[in-house]
Amino acid sequence: MTKAVVLGAAGGIGQPLALLLKSNALVSELSLFDIVNTPGVAADLSHIATPAKVTGYLPANDGLLAALKDADLVVIPAGVPRKPGMTRDDLFKINAGIIRDLATGIATACPTAFILVISNPVNSTVPIVAEVLKKHGVFDPKKLFGVTTLDVVRASTFVSELHGDLGLAPSVVVPVIGGHSGVTIVPLLSQASHPLPSLSPEDLAALIKRIQFGGDEVVKAKDGAGSATLSMAYAGAEFAAKVLRAIKGEKGIVAPSYVNLAADPAGAKVLAGELGRELEYFSAPVELGAAGIIKINALGNITAGEKELVNAALDELADNIEKVRLSTDL
Numbered sequence: 001m002t003k004a005v006v007l008g009a010a011g012g013i014g015q016p017l018a019l020l021l022k023s024n025a026l027v028s029e030l031s032l033f034d035i036v037n038t039p040g041v042a043a044d045l046s047h048i049a050t051p052a053k054v055t056g057y058l059p060a061n062d063g064l065l066a067a068l069k070d071a072d073l074v075v076i077p078a079g080v081p082r083k084p085g086m087t088r089d090d091l092f093k094i095n096a097g098i099i100r101d102l103a104t105g106i107a108t109a110c111p112t113a114f115i116l117v118i119s120n121p122v123n124s125t126v127p128i129v130a131e132v133l134k135k136h137g138v139f140d141p142k143k144l145f146g147v148t149t150l151d152v153v154r155a156s157t158f159v160s161e162l163h164g165d166l167g168l169a170p171s172v173v174v175p176v177i178g179g180h181s182g183v184t185i186v187p188l189l190s191q192a193s194h195p196l197p198s199l200s201p202e203d204l205a206a207l208i209k210r211i212q213f214g215g216d217e218v219v220k221a222k223d224g225a226g227s228a229t230l231s232m233a234y235a236g237a238e239f240a241a242k243v244l245r246a247i248k249g250e251k252g253i254v255a256p257s258y259v260n261l262a263a264d265p266a267g268a269k270v271l272a273g274e275l276g277r278e279l280e281y282f283s284a285p286v287e288l289g290a291a292g293i294i295k296i297n298a299l300g301n302i303t304a305g306e307k308e309l310v311n312a313a314l315d316e317l318a319d320n321i322e323k324v325r326l327s328t329d330l
């Protein structure tokens, strides 16, 4: 029996993500919370002939706590998306309070659940969840994840487009490390599962930039109507499916995620050596187990160009993390 919860389930990401989780046979109970519309979304999904029992909750009558009760997995796409001209960091002020309140509910109702944070700015919302859980004495760094899978999905797609064969996309794997905003997104193309086609330095730089700023492409195309929702739901469901398989006991599952490095002190030490700096949070490939993160993988061999990209990410990442510590109302 595995209970999954979506917080922000009536939104642009929340609804298709809930659909994909309802389609996952490993979920036996699916609980949907939002400040609006969840009874309708739940009624709709509940007619799909898959095992998960679906229930919708609203804030009235302690709906958040009821939604979260005994959850194994909580996915959080609640909050406000970007409009053209905004950075993800511009969302901090409005989304920080939303995430703080939802994390307080998790600390109370399901403190041992795996928590997958989608809401932006991920580089800061993950530390916010951690601080709330610490305040309640229930923080387990092995079970907190910032979802950076969309960067990995985009990298697979864009690389296979360059090969002129989208059929490759599902099998192309590119580790993407760092964080989830602009220059903090660092694709390690030298470690791609498939060699890149021969590219000029300009074309390689353009590919890296497209992976780093893929979110902007969608924000611009949606022209004020929000940011990526469907590709994010796909990516969130992919990552959640890996976590669900790990919860069920499958071994050897590795996926990049933005995590608190205390999840694996030995791995963190190696990573700090590679980065030349200690950070509290970083996105790296992590090995998943039934009790959470087993191991944070080292970066391994990277090119001089990739080392420059990593260096360019570090200050912004450190600022995004520090911002949470400096927030007095969290």
Ligand SMILES: NC(=O)C1=CN([C@@H]2O[C@H](COP(=O)(O)OP(=O)(O)OC[C@H]3O[C@@H](n4cnc5c(N)ncnc54)[C@H](O)[C@@H]3O)[C@@H](O)[C@H]2O)C=CC1
Residues within 6 Å of the ligand: 007, 008, 009, 010, 011, 012, 013, 014, 033, 034, 035, 036, 077, 078, 079, 080, 081, 082, 091, 095, 098, 101, 102, 117, 118, 119, 120, 121, 122, 147, 148, 149, 150, 151, 180, 226, 227, 228, 229, 232
């Ligand atoms: N990690 C990633 O790669 C990505 C993250 N995002 C982020 O995901 C978030 C959601 O994006 P969309 O679904 O497009 O936005 P949306 O506006 O369509 O949906 C957000 C939902 O959150 C709900 N909500 C607001 N306050 C809430 C609260 N206190 N409790 C529960 N629900 C609440 C809203 O009612 C709405 O249904 C944004 O912050 C966006 O920047 C978006 C794309 C990719």
Ligand SMILES: O=C([O-])CC(=O)C(=O)O
Residues within 6 Å of the ligand: 081, 082, 088, 120, 150, 214, 215, 216, 218, 219, 227, 228
């Ligand atoms: O760009 C945004 O604001 C949404 C997001 O995180 C992405 O699409 O990667």
